[in-house]
Structures are given as structure tokens and as C-alpha cells.
Amino acid sequence: MKHEFKAIEKKWQDKWDAAEIFKAADPGEKGSEKPKFFALVEFPYPSGSGMHVGHIKAYSGLEVISRKKRMDGYNVMFPMGFDAFGLPTENTAIKTGTHPRKVTDNNIEKFTGQLKRAGFAFDWSRVVDTTDVDYYKWTQWIFLKMFENGLVFRDTALVNYCPECKVVLSNEDSQGGKCDICHSDIVQKSKDVWYLRITEYADKLLTGLEEVDYLPNIKQQQVNWIGKSEGAFVNFALANKEDKLRIYTTRPDTLFGVTFMVMAPEHPLIDKYSANISNMAEIESYRAECAKKTEFERTQLVKDKTGVRIEGLTAINPVNNKEIPIYIADYVMMGYGTGAIMAVPAHDSRDYDFAKKFGIDIIEVIKGGNIAEEAYTGDGEMVNSGFLNGFNNKKDSIRRAIEELEKLGCGEGGVQYKMKDWAFNRQRYWGEPIPIVHCEKCGMVAVPYEELPLKLPDMDEFAPGQGGESPLARIESYVNCKCPKCGGNAKRETDTMPQWAGSSWYFLRYCDPHNNDFFASEEKLKYWMPVDWYNGGMEHVTRHMIYSRFWYKFLYDLGLVPVSEPYAKRTAQGLILGPDGEKMSKSRGNVVDPNDVIDEYGADVLRTYILFMGDYASAAPWSQSSVRGCKRFLERYAALSDMLGARNDKLIRSLHKTIKKVTNDIDTMKFNTAIAAMMSFMNEIYDVGSIDKESLLVLTKLLCPFAPHICEEMWESLGGKGFCSEAAWPEYDEALTVDDEKEIAVQVCGKLKGVVVIPAGAEEDTVWEIITKNESVMSALDGKQIIKKIYIKDKIFNIVAK
């Protein structure tokens, strides 16, 4: 048999389609009595340039695992969909004058074609498209539920604004001071912003991680993102004023080392007491300077401390009643903690830099460092600290300090998170309309549930308005409406949701994609959830995964989903780099198009190579000549059909070892070594010169998840029953995977001196007897005195001699 991929790949794809063998059985349907396995990959954004090989890698991992699970007897759901709202589509629409709906449909068609050509075993009856009204109706519905439950709020805030895209970006979308989409500089702008109160779920998102099986680095990133810190809130009285200055600190035990206070430039108490502040003009000019800086400049570039002393306001240290000066400085952020800090220069490097620059006292309260040189942030004995003196353990001294603060009534223990609330609106056309109306009398009013979906109105001109208005604001018939509460005149919200919205719950829709009455039925959710295995890119481990866990946990609290965490297990694939070892990008011109590879070598070769190129979780550069190595492998495999012969005991043993290796390796995503094991086995077949039909059928099943088309063809030509893709996964006989004879290394003083063949499991005496007959070992021992013999059963024999 020859590997004529052009003829066979389409043929088998059509046969699979016609027989619907990858269609998952819903509860009650035939097949649902099997154990379920819900394999999820991150659905793509259907861009105009089509898929690249990275997409293929992202899906190939669970493709192989779910194909094997099917052969293991599971009812597998491996769905696919499209996360299709978003800026690039809208920009194409603006540039080409094509409606985003049309652009999206074209791109989805292109992606679907490519996915089918790769032979992926997706259940195509469950395709989800986030831009479909029947889908985004439920995105809006969940939003309204959040609104109803107080998780949606609106606030005027300084926002990250991209002047190029004319859109407000979340902190996450504007990392490094550059727009995530067009990479131009972000500026700060005051705007009305819709927020989702994700911080309300910070603790649940953190503790929920204990229940799930994510790769350790993935878990760690989420923990860092949530950024929980434990400490205390302390209220410092302002001298001769009623108000208290409230601060947050992780080291309340350093209270005796406080020599100044710092407020963020935007702190409201400054305005309140402006009349008492004698240098208000100086402060105002400093504030104006800070407002000009972007968040990027404030946090990245300006490591040099700046600030201004507030003349006329001082604070009183609650533990020793000392009067201490207050500064404003932009190294303190309004957005974290209380927007003010107590500064302990001896034990915080930022406070230390500031104190040095402004000539403020530095009081040591923890022994162990040299505070004349730098801040000491380590542990040590407490000194100069009144009731805390003598403590030499951070934990104890903090506990004692909080106790005292609570007794004095000027503070309490508390927790802070780095995670911020989620800015949830965009001034763009191609997104889910936010289903809220603004009524002159009633304020913000939810669109009634029965009026959903609130459809995106049709229009021709999608460019955002001047000043970053949503294009929807130009459609008067859309904007002007009646208040659902009072019936009076009202205006519709014209902002749309961010792209993260639709991807926050898509996996739920897969469970019941055609349901018109609910986002998914209780019965089906109960059957399918949680996702058993979710694989995707590292870049989505924080934003998308945290957002979607938040939505899911909210639905769980409403009793609408069955288990507390959506994803039981999460892994991530590594990037495919260009042949030059650099990240693939259009500008570098090093992008490999999967279509080209399929045209030349076929989908089986592409899939096999992508999984063979290296560790699945690591980045690896593309190598066209290595692709040819996989082509050779599959051609040699195809030729086995002309090498049928008698059963060979040695090959049978190797076969069972191979089954064991491939089975274990697939389950742990070590696809590269699984393929290597099959290559080795095939090399042995070529050494022997023939293979029995039964063994070849087994090898065909092992290879099927990787290269399904050629395996179906082989299966058919050997007279296998039904589809190879539905055949039972081979089992191995443990006894046959163990050799009766072992080759073990013999060392003298740790150096290899010979190799001997021993019966498996032999005792030391037996082995030693065999070794004494080995010339090279014995000559190495010649004239030496044996001090010690170390024998590790079936592995190694080391002789220590002098």
C-alpha cells in the first residue's frame, strides 16, 4: 500500500461525516450510558488570514487524547466554535466597506474548511458562534443577571484609552502602555465605565484553585494575578481634624518605624482640606504633572521618587502619639489599598528611597540589616517598638500588632487583592450590545429579559465617532427608547461588551447549543459539566480563564450550573516558532501555513510532525526537513501492508511494550515519545522483515489518533471491522512487556567496564557469578581488592575496589 494522502484523506473525512462517528451522545441518547469525556480547546478568533500551524498544535493535543478516549469506550464531546466578535473584523469592515457579519461568515467558513482538512474529530453539530443572536442573547441574559445581583456598576474613571482604535481598554488590554491590538501609545482619559465586580469573587477564585487539576505554573499565574495579601488597615488621626487617614499595610508590626505618610495624588482628603493646606498651589501643580503621565510612565519609567510635603496636615501615630508629616507622591496608587500608606523607610525600599531624597528620619525597628546602606526587608528581632520589642518572628509580631490596633480601636486585620474590577464596555460596533437604558427619572434600567436578544442594529458605517463614541450612538432609532420601568423617554446604552464576554461561557453552550429556552438545560449541564480537560495557550491562563471562572462561579451561586469549578483540568501547549527560531508573525515573514503543508504532505504528516517536534508544552521551531522525516515514517508504515508474515515472538514482546508506552504517553501528553516508540517498533519490523496481520492491526489502532486517515485506509485494507477510529484501544499484557533477560551495566568504581546478560530478577550472587566470567570486568579488577559490591536489581552492578 502506498501513502496516497490526496486520495484517502478526503475520502475518510467524508465517511466520518456521513456516519457521524464524532457526534457526542446527549443524555438519553444511545451512547450516553458510557462515561462522558468533555474535551475543550480554546475556540479560535476567525481572522481573515486563516489558521496557522499554531492553531493545529493547539487542537492536536486533545484531538489525540479524545480520539483515544473514544476508543477507550468514552462518550466523547470534542466541540469547536468561533469567538467572532472583535476589533480586527470590525477594522476589516471599515477598511473594505464589508459588513462585519459578512466578514465573520467568510472567515468562519475559511476556518471550518481548514479544520476539516486537518481531519479533526470535532462534533460539528455543536458549533457555537458568539456573534449569533441566539448565542449572544444569553451573553446579555447573564449580564442582566449580574446587573440584578449588584455585580455591575458604572463609574467615572481615568481609563486607558487608545487614540488609534478610539476605544477604552482594560488594564489587561493595555499592558506596557501600548494598545494590545494596534500597539500605539495609551493615554489616560476620564470616561464613564461599566465594571463587573469581579473582585467580589477574588477569594472564591483563589480558593477554588484547590479543587482543580491545573499545571502548577498555570495555577501559580492565577494566584499571582489575584494577588491576595494579608495585613491590616490602620486609621491615623489627622492632627486637629476630624477625619482619619486610613492606610493598608502588610507589616503593621513596623508601626513604630513610621516616619512619614504618603497619599496618592488623587486622594480625596487633599481636596477636603485644601483650605488648611498652605502650599496648595505646589500640590496642585504636582497633581497636574502626575495626571499627564500614563500609568506606564508612573509605574515603569519613574523609578526616581517624586513628591510634595503637605504643609498644614500631619498625622498622629496611634501607637506612640508621635506627630508625623504627610506627603503626596505618585508611587502610591489610588487604585490599590486605601490610596495612602504609612511609610517605614528602614524596612521598605521605596519608602527608603523617598526618605533619603527628602531627608526624612529612618528608624530601625527590625534588627538584622544595615539601614545606613539600604532598607532591610528580612526578618529579625523587633527593637524601638514598645510592646513589640523582643519579638523575632514576623508572624507573631504582626498578630500582636493587630491585636493592639483593635484594642486601641484604630485598625483591624484585613485582606487586599491586586486584581481589579473588570472594565466591561467598548465603544465599538462589533460586540454584544449592553442591554441597559438610561432613563431621566429611573436612572439605569435593565432591558426586560423577555426583550432579549437586544439585537445589534444594522448600519453601514462602523468607524467610531470622534471622542470615542460608539458607532451605535449615531443611530437615533436605536438610541431613543422608552424606559421599561416608567415608560418615559430614555436613551439606550450604546457601548458594547468586550470580546472576553462571549468566551466567558461558551463551553456551557456546547452542552446544549440549540436550546431556545435557556442557555443550556439543567439535564445536559449536569451530564456534561465540568469540562474534563481544557487545553489552550498560556496567554489565556489569566485573563480568559479568570473571567470565565468568575462567570461560571456566579452562575453556580445562582444554582444554574452543577459543579463549583468549570474546568477540572487545564494544560497548555507551547508555541510553534518560525524556522528562524523567532515567534511566528506576518511582519517577520516566518509564518508557516498549514494548507501548504497539507497540500504537499497531507494532514496526517502535518499532525504527526507537530506532535513529534518536541515536548507539547514547550516552544519549538518549525523544521521543514523534519516534516519529511514524518512523511517517511508514514510511508514506511503504509508499506507494511506488503510485509505480512508469520507471528514473531520477539516482535510480539516489542508490540506490547509499544502499546504500554503509547498508552501512557498519550495520557500524559508526551506525544513526541509516543511517536518515537512507534517509529522504533517499526524499525524492528523492518529488521525482522515481516509482521503478522494481528500485530499490524494493533499498531494501526495505536497510530490512529495521530494519523487517522492512513490508519483507516490500512484498517480497511486489512479487513478491519467498522472504523478504526471506533475500534477498541489495544490492551497490553504486562507479562509480555517485561523481558526474561536483562542487559545490565557493570561498573568498577563507577566506571563502565562491561555489560552482562542476566535472568530478569536475578539475585546478587547469581549476577556476580555471571560477572566473574566477564573478561573486561575481571581484568579491570585485576590486582585490586574488592571493598564493596552494590547491586540494584535488573539495573546496575557497581564494584568498589582499591
Place this chain on the structure above:
RNA sequence: GCCGGAGUGGCGGAAUUGGCAGACGCCCUGGACUUAAAAUCCAGUGAGGUUAAACCCUCGUACCGGUUCAAGCCCGGUUUCCGGCACCA
């Protein structure tokens, strides 16, 4: 700066978790087949040395040191690269 991960031949990468370092593949070299080339098949392929040939010797898993009969793997330190977070109090 902090938190993760990594550093192994000419290249991509293996190594049962402390037990023969370099599986498998690529590249390259030689041979067979061919008028020739491609393809295919067979053989060789970490470096250096002794040698007629080696199945002999030495070195070798980023660097320095340690533990051990035995270290790519464990411990202490250094360094480089990748990913994430970052004036987070």
C-alpha cells in the same frame, strides 16, 4: 525587583525521576540500486586520543563547589535565556 520554567551532539529533542547520557527524528558521510539524478534500502555519525581495527583510554548534560558506590537529575552558589507580574504598601 518578584514569581514560574529552562540551559544536554551540527539541529529538534530522549533519559523508567539517583543507575550504561544522547532514544526517536533531522542534517551529514559511505555503500547498494540507477546511464545519471531523485526516491528507496543498508551502514556510520558527541569530542579527543592510542590503534591494523577497536569491544582500549580520556573528556563530556551552562559555570563553580558539595553529597553519594553512582549526579543531566539531589544540595549551596553563579550565570544566561524564555514566560508572567511589577512603586501592590
